[in-house]
Every structure is written in C-alpha cells, then in structure tokens.
Amino acid sequence: MRRDWIGTGLAAAGVATALFLAPAATGAESIWSKVKSPARGAPLSIGSYSGGCVQGAKELPSPAEGGRYLVMRPERRRTFGHPALIDFVVKLGVGLEQKKLGPLAVGDLGQARGGPAPNGHASHQSGLDVDLWFEAGTPGAQQHSVVDLEAQKTSPYWSQRVPVMLELAAKDPRVARIFINALIKRELCQSAQGDRSWLSKLRPWWGHNEHFHVRLACPADSPECQAQPPLPAGDGCDEVDWWLSPEAVKDRNKGVESYQKRVGAQPKLPDSCKKVAEWSPGKEGAGREAALTPPAP
Numbered sequence: 072m073r074r075d076w077i078g079t080g081l082a083a084a085g086v087a088t089a090l091f092l093a094p095a096a097t098g099a100e101s102i103w104s105k106v107k108s109p110a111r112g113a114p115l116s117i118g119s120y121s122g123g124c125v126q127g128a129k130e131l132p133s134p135a136e137g138g139r140y141l142v143m144r145p146e147r148r149r150t151f152g153h154p155a156l157i158d159f160v161v162k163l164g165v166g167l168e169q170k171k172l173g174p175l176a177v178g179d180l181g182q183a184r185g186g187p188a189p190n191g192h193a194s195h196q197s198g199l200d201v202d203l204w205f206e207a208g209t210p211g212a213q214q215h216s217v218v219d220l221e222a223q224k225t226s227p228y229w230s231q232r233v234p235v236m237l238e239l240a241a242k243d244p245r246v247a248r249i250f251i252n253a254l255i256k257r258e259l260c261q262s263a264q265g266d267r268s269w270l271s272k273l274r275p276w277w278g279h280n281e282h283f284h285v286r287l288a289c290p291a292d293s294p295e296c297q298a299q300p301p302l303p304a305g306d307g308c309d310e311v312d313w314w315l316s317p318e319a320v321k322d323r324n325k326g327v328e329s330y331q332k333r334v335g336a337q338p339k340l341p342d343s344c345k346k347v348a349e350w351s352p353g354k355e356g357a358g359r360e361a362a363l364t365p366p367a368p
Contacts, residue, residue: 101337102348103186107148110184110350112362114154116197116290117185117343119297124344125185125198126363129157131177139164140175141208149179149188153198155245155290156180160201166239172232173207178282184347187337197296199287203240205233214281218254223315225258234259240285241269247288247299249273252280253314260308270306275314295341 103124114127128151134140140160142150152160157180164175179202181195182188194200205217206228215228237259241249253275263270276284289296313319343363350362 100189101187103182103184104189106183106348108183109151110347110362111352112350113292113364114198114290115343115363116153116199116293116296117347117363118197118295118341120194120197120200120286120299122187122338122340123185123197123297124340124347125151125153125181125196126347126350127154128152128181128183128185128198129154130183131157131160131180134164134174139168140177141210142177143204143208143212144178147179147191148183149181149191149195150177151183151185151198152180152201153287153290153293156199156201156287159243159245159285159287160203162243163203163236163240167232167236170235172235174209175236176204176206176208176212178202178204184350186340186344186348194286199289199296201285202282203236203285204282205236207232216280218252218258218280220252220254220280223254225254229258234262237273237283238263238269240283241272245287246272246285248286248302250276250279250284250286252276252278253311254280255283256307257311257315260306260311267306270308271302273307274302275307275311295343 109128109130110126112126114125114129116125117123131140131142131150131152140163160175160177160180167173167175179191179195181198181200185196185198187193187196192200204212204214206212206215216226217229217233218224219226233255237249237251237255240246249272251273256270256273256275259270259273286299289298346363
C-alpha cells in the first residue's frame with residue numbers, strides 16, 4: 072500500500088536537475104530566511120517541496136474589507152508563494168465567506184524566495200505549500216484539535232466548517248494533496264455523500280488535527296518543479312484503518328523522526344536556486360538579466 076511522506080518531493084520521470092549545497096548549519100539562519108523580498112522574474116517553482124525555491128513569488132495581500140482571511144502568525148513573514156498559491160488562498164477565503172463560515176485562518180505559506188526555513192517545516196520550499204487552520208480566523212486565536220486523538224473520534228471543536236472547507240479546497244484542480252489526520256479522513260469517508268472523488272486528495276499524516284496542509288501540483292510553466300508520484304486510484308478510504316492501527320506506530324515514529332531531522336537542515340537544491348538566492352536589483356537592468364526565464368515551448 073502506498074503512503075505519502077509529507078516532506079518528500081520525488082522527481083517526476085524525465086526531470087534531471089543539477090544540485091548545489093546551500094551554505095549554512097542545520098537550524099541556522101541562511102540567505103533564504105534573511106532575504107525579505109522575492110527574486111524578480113517569471114514565476115517559477117524550482118525543485119522539490121522539501122528541496123527547492125521560488126522565483127517571482129507574490130505575497131498574500133491584506134484581505135479586502137469583509138475579512139475573507141486572516142494571517143495568524145504575521146511576525147513569521149512566511150506569507151509568500153507562487154502566484155497560483157496566493158490565488159488559491161484568496162479564492163478559498165471567498166468561498167468560505169460566501170458560505171458564511173467565517174474567515175479563513177492562514178498559517179505558513181513560504182519565505183520570500185522559498186528555500187529551507189530555520190524552523191517549523193522541512194517542506195514549504197517551492198512556493199506551493201500552505202497550512203490552514205480548521206477554525207475560523209480571529210485575532211489572537213489558538214489552534215484546537217478537531218478530533219480527540221485518545222478517544223479516536225471528533226472533538227467538540229469539530230463543525231460542519233471542516234468538511235465543507237476541505238471539499239472546497241480539494242476540488243480546486245490545482246491542488247495535488249491535502250494532508251490531514253487519519254481520524255478526519257475516517258470521518259469524511261463515513262459521511263461524504265454524492266461525488267466522493269475529492270476524497271482521494273486527502274492524505275493521512277500524523278498530527279494535522281489542528282490544521283491541514285495544502286500542496287499544489289507543479290505549475291505547467293515550471294519545468295524544474297519536481298512532482299510527487301501520482302495518487303493511487305480510488306478515494307483512499309481503504310488506507311485509513313492502517314493509519315489507525317498499532318502496526319502504524321513503528322512507521323509513524325520512523326517517519327516523524329526522519330521529517331524532524333530535515334527541519335532547519337540545508338538540503339541540496341537545484342542549481343537554478345543559486346541565481347534566485349543571489350538576485351538583487353543592483354544597477355538598472357541587472358536584476359532582469361539575472362532572472363531565470365522558462366524555456367520556450
């Protein structure tokens with residue numbers, strides 16, 4: 072049975088990328104976390120979700136009046152992503168507003184140029200990942216688990232907002248995967264009616280009981296973006312029992328330990344990321360010359 076590892080970003084067949092090792096100690100600040108502005112140029116997601124960068128990133132704009140979404144940790148400055156990711160977040164906020172389900176609570180997107188962060192994530196590097204809270208966004212709000220992990224059932228914080236929000240997100244064609252707790256997937260597998268095809272994008276992963284992690288597919292115009300393998304056929308509901316079984320504990324400990332070791336590490340990045348990291352406006356025209364240009368079709 073195939074299971075996703077949240078930090079992996081295996082190269083798609085036919086993608087060959089030169090690599091370089093970014094200089095910095097594990098967990099230390101690096102150029103990726105220090106730089107505060109995107110690299111100018113055509114929007115490009117480069118490399119893998121856990122070993123890449125982004126050129127031409129956009130910052131999530133301040134929400135228009137009406138409060139469609141709220142950035143929950145603005146001090147972290149992880150509010151950048153590929154323009155497709157920014158558009159996804161904005162439109163999901165609009166969808167929740169139309170259903171009168173309260174503002175979308177937005178956690179981390181990525182850094183201004185992507186790349187490895189010193190803490191918090193091993194992924195979120197290529198401008199295509201975002202964490203979203205299950206509860207509505209309100210100033211100073213805390214995250215709460217929508218499932219009772221010990222009792223293995225929904226918690227008092229579960230509401231109809233949860234399945235509606237996940238279905239809205241999963242039905243966006245740009246979304247490749249959404250990581251959620253296995254208990255949430257089980258609940259949705261038992262309750263979803265009608266079209267159940269969107270359930271296939273909901274991938275069980277330990278934790279993710281207070282927020283969900285949306286991962287977009289590689290944009291068509293980003294040839295160096297490395298995709299994960301295709302999802303298996305079906306709605307994925309047959310995998311839930313394994314994730315909730317005693318046999319899963321060994322794999323959980325191994326997977327979580329492996330992921331945590333990559334948080335703050337400096338992975339090998341595609342050679343193109345060197346230009347993204349070093350880009351600066353400089354003299355007139357210098358930035359444009361340094362920016363990467365996608366190959367002609």
